[in-house]
Amino acid sequence: MAKQSRGLIAYHMGVTTLTLGSVLNVILLLLRIGDYGLELKIANGLLLVFAVDYVIRLGITKNRKIFLIQSAFDLLGIIPLHPVFAFFRLARLVRLIRFHHLFWRLGLSGKWTQAYHRFIYQTGFIYLFSISVVIIVISAFLFSLTEKQSLANALWWAITTATTVGYGDETPHTAFGKIIASFLMVGGIGFIGLLTSTISDFVASRTEQATTNQEAQQQADLDRLLTKIDTLTTKVDHLQTQVDRLTPAKKNKHQKRPRPKS
Structure with missing residues (x-):
């Protein structure tokens, strides 16, 4: 072992x-x-x-x-x-x-790794990202074959097309190349849009959760403070009651003392 x-x-x-x-x-x-x-x-x-x-x-x-x-x-x-x-x-x-x-x-702290795991897997980011990359890679490979372009140029074309940037430096000229571009525009843009929304939703949910936790912590602190104030008020009232009870007893004691003879 x-x-x-x-x-x-x-x-x-x-x-x-x-x-x-x-x-x-x-x-x-x-x-x-x-x-x-x-x-x-x-x-x-x-x-x-x-x-x-x-x-x-x-x-x-x-x-x-x-x-x-x-x-x-x-x-x-x-x-x-x-x-x-x-x-x-x-x-x-x-x-x-x-x-x-x-x-x-x-x-x-392990909070960072937990957040990483939650973002990558629980939100479905890994699936959307993998599908988006597969669509871009396959489109670039087919574009390279049909348009007689290098793999690097084909990949650049696929990325700019899928992200709707479209610089226009690389464009399809053959019919099959235009069909590939059409599929990339529909499929790639759709999945990349989902990918972007997933990231935005995760950030928004984390921000909302942090705000909610902060408000809950503040409310808990306020509740503890009010509890301590109530406890202190009760103790003060009890002390005041004891003082009120002792005051008449002291007065009676002073009244019962014999006066000194002249």
């Missing part, structure tokens, strides 16, 4: 190193810093490593449905359409942090 635990930790450390290395390599690749050819080979090699890792994990998992849902960003991270998809691999680091309870070990 100890060997298995050490092996798992070593595997996760290796995944973390490769993930950070792949992201750094993509940044250098996009900024054209260093040897572009070497960085492109490294990016392709890491893509192959992560693809093999994904297939192996999919094969040995007991519940593939749960795996596909939780590893949706891992799948996006091995799309060979553009090196920028490597940034999706960072989501795996978040899962590793939650798996090893690093926030708890460092004495940090």
Whole structure:
């Protein structure tokens, strides 16, 4: 068991190193810093490593449905359409942090991870986002084939079309390309609209919940203050009653004292 635990930790450390290395390599690749050819080979090699890792994990998992849902960003991270998809691999680091309870070990609150899990899964964000990316990727791939464009240009066209930006620098010229664009306009815009509304609803609900919690806390503090005031008032009334009882007794005592003889 100890060997298995050490092996798992070593595997996760290796995944973390490769993930950070792949992201750094993509940044250098996009900024054209260093040897572009070497960085492109490294990016392709890491893509192959992560693809093999994904297939192996999919094969040995007991519940593939749960795996596909939780590893949706891992799948996006091995799309060979553009090196920028490597940034999706960072989501795996978040899962590793939650798996090893690093926030708890460092004495940090787990509210952030709970909010992350609630936003990604409970709101359906992961499903809408995955479907939107799939529509964009498939449309870009087909556009690249029909319009004889590079994958990078096709992906740029698909993103600008799906987000209704439409710069017009890349446009379909063939009939099949226009059909692809039509499907992308209807399906992509619809899902991206749902994606945007999901984010807006989540932010609004969190704001409303925070406001409600603050008002509830203020009301609770006010109730405790009123309770203390009532308790203090009762004690003061009781003390006043005792003082009122002692005052006549003192007067009678003074009256019964014999007067000194002259």
